[in-house]
Amino acid sequence: SQQGEEDPQALSIQEGENATMNCSYKTSINNLQWYRQNSGRGLVHLILIRSNEREKHSGRLRVTLDTSKKSSSLLITASRAADTASYFCATENDYKLSFGAGTTVTVRA
């Protein structure tokens, strides 16, 4: 069943700008993960943040987690055309991942 919901559904930005997308979820979690999917391909794991963590960085990615609000955000800084993809948040509980519908990000050159 769907656990996370991403917002916005779609985002179009200029190369070099930052992209921010949000994820809200309903129940308690062990961790929250973000994935990227290029058109019609498999998902690529980007970053995992545990329920006791508040912020995590990986390269140009910054993820925050607020368990009191049951929400997370993914920030991509200095975007590039290659960042064009769909981004999904997924919540893990009992070793199972539940995905949201995703945010489609288009980076214009």
Place this chain on the structure above:
Amino acid sequence: ETGVTQTPRHLVMGMTNKKSLKCEQHLGHNAMYWYKQSAKKPLELMFVYNFKEQTENNSVPSRFSPECPNSSHLFLHLHTLQPEDSALYLCASSQVDIQRGGYTFGSGTRLTVV
């Protein structure tokens, strides 16, 4: 290559056909999963295998039949499918006892039922 290989990449089948999707991982993971991704919908978890034992069947119709002969291989047997079963079928694997990384996905099988 992610370490999870799915074959075939594309499959077109009639409603009376029987076919199988194959997934193989050589990452030493102990859990494997089948997900269905339809257009404009979130990924749907279909089946979970932990240590070769099926631990989850999310109300999937019996025309989908999973098989996990060992911890490296996972199959999805298909028979008498419906056009609404057309979707991208994704296999994933993970190490369930380590909370370091996420799932590793294959590139998927694009299934079209005609």
